[in-house]
Amino acid sequence: MSTPTTVSAADTVSNAAATPDRVQPFGALGLKEDEYLKIREILGRRPTSGELAMYSVMWSEHCSYKSSKVYLRQFGDKVSEKMKKNLMVGMGENAGVVDIGDGWAVTFKIESHNHPSYIEPFQGAATGVGGIVRDIISMGARPVAVMDALRFGAIDDPDTARVVHGVVAGISFYGNCLGLPNIGGETWFDSVYQANPLVNALAVGVLRHEDLHLANARGVGNKVVLFGARTGGDGIGGASILASDSFSAGGPTKRPAVQVGDPFAEKVLIECCLELFRDKLVEGIQDLGAAGISCATSELASNGDGGMFIELEKVLLRDPTLTAEEILMSESQERMMAIVTPEKLEGFLAVTAKWDVETSVLGEVTDTGRLVINWHGEEIVNVEPRTVAVDGPVYNRPVAYPAWIDALQADSTAMLPRASTPDELRAQAVALLGSPNLASKDWITNQYDRYVMGNTALSFPDDGGMVRVDEETGLGFAVATDANGRFSQLDPYRGAQLALAEAFRNVAVTGATPVAVSDCLNFGSPENPEVMWQFSRAVEGLSDGCLELEIPVTGGNVSFYNQTGDVPIHPTPVVAVLGVIDDVANRIPSGWQDEGNNIYLLGI
Amino acid sequence: MRIGVITFPGSLDDRDAQRAVRLAGAEPVALWHGEHDLRGVDAIVLPGGFSYGDYLRCGAIASFSPIMAEVIDAANSGMPVLGICNGFQMLTEAHLLPGGLIRNELGSFICRDQKLRVENVNTAWTNQFEAGAEITIPLKNGEGGFIADAETIARLEGEGQVAFRYLEVNPNGSINDIAGISNARGNIVGLMPHPEHATEEGFGPDTAAAMRSGVDGLTFFTSAIHALISA
Amino acid sequence: MPTIVVEVMPKAELLDPQGKAVAGALTRLGKTRFSAVRIGKRFEVTVDGPVTDEVLAEVTELANDMFSNSVIEDVVSITVAPDVAPAPQPDLAVSVETTDAN
Amino acid sequence: MPTIVVEVMPKAELLDPQGKAVAGALTRLGKTRFSAVRIGKRFEVTVDGPVTDEVLAEVTELANDMFSNSVIEDVVSITVAPDVAPAPQPDLAVSVETTDAN
Numbered sequence A: 001m002s003t004p005t006t007v008s009a010a011d012t013v014s015n016a017a018a019t020p021d022r023v024q025p026f027g028a029l030g031l032k033e034d035e036y037l038k039i040r041e042i043l044g045r046r047p048t049s050g051e052l053a054m055y056s057v058m059w060s061e062h063c064s065y066k067s068s069k070v071y072l073r074q075f076g077d078k079v080s081e082k083m084k085k086n087l088m089v090g091m092g093e094n095a096g097v098v099d100i101g102d103g104w105a106v107t108f109k110i111e112s113h114n115h116p117s118y119i120e121p122f123q124g125a126a127t128g129v130g131g132i133v134r135d136i137i138s139m140g141a142r143p144v145a146v147m148d149a150l151r152f153g154a155i156d157d158p159d160t161a162r163v164v165h166g167v168v169a170g171i172s173f174y175g176n177c178l179g180l181p182n183i184g185g186e187t188w189f190d191s192v193y194q195a196n197p198l199v200n201a202l203a204v205g206v207l208r209h210e211d212l213h214l215a216n217a218r219g220v221g222n223k224v225v226l227f228g229a230r231t232g233g234d235g236i237g238g239a240s241i242l243a244s245d246s247f248s249a250g251g252p253t254k255r256p257a258v259q260v261g262d263p264f265a266e267k268v269l270i271e272c273c274l275e276l277f278r279d280k281l282v283e284g285i286q287d288l289g290a291a292g293i294s295c296a297t298s299e300l301a302s303n304g305d306g307g308m309f310i311e312l313e314k315v316l317l318r319d320p321t322l323t324a325e326e327i328l329m330s331e332s333q334e335r336m337m338a339i340v341t342p343e344k345l346e347g348f349l350a351v352t353a354k355w356d357v358e359t360s361v362l363g364e365v366t367d368t369g370r371l372v373i374n375w376h377g378e379e380i381v382n383v384e385p386r387t388v389a390v391d392g393p394v395y396n397r398p399v400a401y402p403a404w405i406d407a408l409q410a411d412s413t414a415m416l417p418r419a420s421t422p423d424e425l426r427a428q429a430v431a432l433l434g435s436p437n438l439a440s441k442d443w444i445t446n447q448y449d450r451y452v453m454g455n456t457a458l459s460f461p462d463d464g465g466m467v468r469v470d471e472e473t474g475l476g477f478a479v480a481t482d483a484n485g486r487f488s489q490l491d492p493y494r495g496a497q498l499a500l501a502e503a504f505r506n507v508a509v510t511g512a513t514p515v516a517v518s519d520c521l522n523f524g525s526p527e528n529p530e531v532m533w534q535f536s537r538a539v540e541g542l543s544d545g546c547l548e549l550e551i552p553v554t555g556g557n558v559s560f561y562n563q564t565g566d567v568p569i570h571p572t573p574v575v576a577v578l579g580v581i582d583d584v585a586n587r588i589p590s591g592w593q594d595e596g597n598n599i600y601l602l603g604i
Numbered sequence B: 001m002r003i004g005v006i007t008f009p010g011s012l013d014d015r016d017a018q019r020a021v022r023l024a025g026a027e028p029v030a031l032w033h034g035e036h037d038l039r040g041v042d043a044i045v046l047p048g049g050f051s052y053g054d055y056l057r058c059g060a061i062a063s064f065s066p067i068m069a070e071v072i073d074a075a076n077s078g079m080p081v082l083g084i085c086n087g088f089q090m091l092t093e094a095h096l097l098p099g100g101l102i103r104n105e106l107g108s109f110i111c112r113d114q115k116l117r118v119e120n121v122n123t124a125w126t127n128q129f130e131a132g133a134e135i136t137i138p139l140k141n142g143e144g145g146f147i148a149d150a151e152t153i154a155r156l157e158g159e160g161q162v163a164f165r166y167l168e169v170n171p172n173g174s175i176n177d178i179a180g181i182s183n184a185r186g187n188i189v190g191l192m193p194h195p196e197h198a199t200e201e202g203f204g205p206d207t208a209a210a211m212r213s214g215v216d217g218l219t220f221f222t223s224a225i226h227a228l229i230s231a
Numbered sequence C, D: 001m002p003t004i005v006v007e008v009m010p011k012a013e014l015l016d017p018q019g020k021a022v023a024g025a026l027t028r029l030g031k032t033r034f035s036a037v038r039i040g041k042r043f044e045v046t047v048d049g050p051v052t053d054e055v056l057a058e059v060t061e062l063a064n065d066m067f068s069n070s071v072i073e074d075v076v077s078i079t080v081a082p083d084v085a086p087a088p089q090p091d092l093a094v095s096v097e098t099t100d101a102n
């Protein structure tokens, strides 16, 4: 970079206007040239380095869904009246919300934290749980359960132990310390996930109808408040982000790509947020996810009256050397942003003080239609928030039917030799029993607290987890997650449907009635036309299946770029189904317990 | 009968302990770590969880909470005090009970339905058990290995202050399979397993009779009520 | 700003399952010349102002009452490291030197 | 037997939840002159035999690969403490001295 900047002299809007030809490291930030040119066109000038930071993270595949958006619409389009009936909040919000009766609602969502969990399995998985739980809190719900769907490499590969034990310990550490019962999940080993494990975490929350909150920045003059952990250098090297030639003088900043989780801080944050909601001290709360302050400010502003003014130097820092751009992109965990009316600010601060949660007022909602961010009195960001958060690029990427799939399908089990002697049969049975994918998962589930909160009606080894919502009536919900990457590799359309059907069955057999779906679509690179074909087929299959079963998709997550070198993982659409049960006392556990019960085999 | 349950930042099983108190027939009273006020309760439960994230040492930071000054005074004057898991750790950190709790022998967190023998039925929290009763209640901890120097162990064993012992499996490497202890007077009891999670049918540990039907934990709370009534 | 370093160790091997686990791992890796590993804690306390005798006394008290639990741990040293940079450079991190035990 | 002491600290850029929790406790107790606390680990590795260059090289490797996780931690020092008694006496434990940082 020709004119490097430092902490005290950030690249300002006027400087950007005055130096249109300055070369900017958009490529290193993950932006394509046409995307960069588009940003210049939107702004009518070159972006400041702060704006470039914001656009680059918000326009990343992870935040903008630029390759998947055109397909995901099907989840909203293929719906019947019945599917809409119990839906209080559908796709697009932090998490979908379903009416379960008696004035109760349930919100749930599943999300991936795959790549961080390969780099640093313990912290990657831990912060994956933390992130999904904050989505649930921001809806006004109390989180009441978590689940985890995991895919690892071959069990005998030397690196697998590092990843498995790190991931499981991370989930156990974060979930247990947060006091959320883990009620189920999946564990699968296959060498296609060797350098790209899948860590999908699900969280469920419950709320009364009247407690539902959506995160938006309405009401000119309302305060924008950041609270929770201090902002540090965590995860700045993460996502698509910072390259050595980026922002500061004096050589490359070495920032770690991982985030460190503090479940205790999150537990306190949960109680603090619930008290803020209960005492009606906030208009809305937004969690800080992958793109940190960039995401929270631009999304809140986009969903509200459209304008916001922020003084970035008011952000409480853990590391005082952070630049403005790094503060905008930091992925530090356990932070929330709230919109508070001026009259209620004092009450708000009293609650955060009670919980020892650090808080700073960053700015306020405006009617300018612009998101303006100052840094020590100088304007470093001035954008229309929707251009950052909503109207990012949308791609209709090329798709190509994989030529190899016909041969793969033709190579069916009918070609395999059959066991012909008792010894061969025995050997096969022993091989099956000894296979890691069929073996007991107790060594994992014994590390998860299933008792905390005292409402767990079903968990391991049941097919679905079940939690009581109302202690008076016994009203409750059940959840199961399922996926089969091998089926989806053979046929992504049917594979996604099989995952849906399996999760649906696993909920139904607990005695609950399935009512809603969340999904986490784990695929290879969207720039690979064959992967894009798999993705398009899986979404089509899943949306058709949901229409057939008449349960809506309320939200989910897409994770692309899951591959080792050029080799993509098997398409792995993880489907979570939520069901409702009037009284958890009527639940049906998986085990047979009473002598004399009859055994039936249903289906074909 | 009013039994207080103290909530510390990071307490997790506080609501469960309150529910258990209610199911046992007493009135649960929520107490807050930051106050110097026991609200006139007759007994106190320090619940499980990860107070202050279990950072530093489990229960260590919580043991410096304002309310602990009152808890220490009340405990020393004979009020029934029960420390469950993290609460047990706090009681040792506050030196109300001897010994300490260290990381499980095998390193990882463990959650299991744990069989115990009630070794001492002369405490405020065990008097309704039959002598030598074998019970099953959930255990869930990462740092539950009970340790103390040889002299302390000899004293605990000699004077009947070992209240509970692990049966079949010693899940965390505790010396002499010790799962819980009491003070000499018997009003203060601490244990790693969780009686409050075995108080309601359908949500407790499995029993031979039916899944999740174990309610052995209820007797801890009815014992406290009995102790208070007969005091 | 000056930093005071407090070091705490478990009293004996018995009380240190983590150290035992690491020692076991070393043996499995064939690193047999290490006969024991113990794992303790190192606290870096940043002091706002000069390190006076009074400050040191306060830290010593904290070290004994809060940073360590005398039932299972010992405070093995309290030293002053004036004006260290917040974090050493990774590449320079390993400095091998011989010092006396505390 | 000689002991090699390896010290590992969380990276300064990353959150140290333990240190933060202890610093918070200090503030609540009114000990306001301590502005930050960070908590790392101290490994004492007992060596069976003399501490040769080769042994030091091996410990350095272990320090980097096993005792620390380079993604989130730094090895801040490796020192040799010859022939310490296994555990210092509690009463003698606290020796206040000024040394240079590593």
Ligand SMILES: Nc1ncnc2c1ncn2[C@@H]1O[C@H](COP(=O)(O)OP(=O)(O)O)[C@@H](O)[C@H]1O
Pocket: A147, A148, A149, A150, A182, A183, A184, A185, A186, A187, A437, A438, A439, A440, A441, A444, A445, A459, A460, A461, A462, A463, A464
């Ligand atoms: N990673 C995990 N997290 C939580 N629960 C899990 C996990 N893996 C497996 N389980 C649980 O363990 C039990 C057995 O799992 P599994 O062997 O996959 O059985 P099934 O094939 O019947 O689903 C189920 O209750 C499942 O929810």
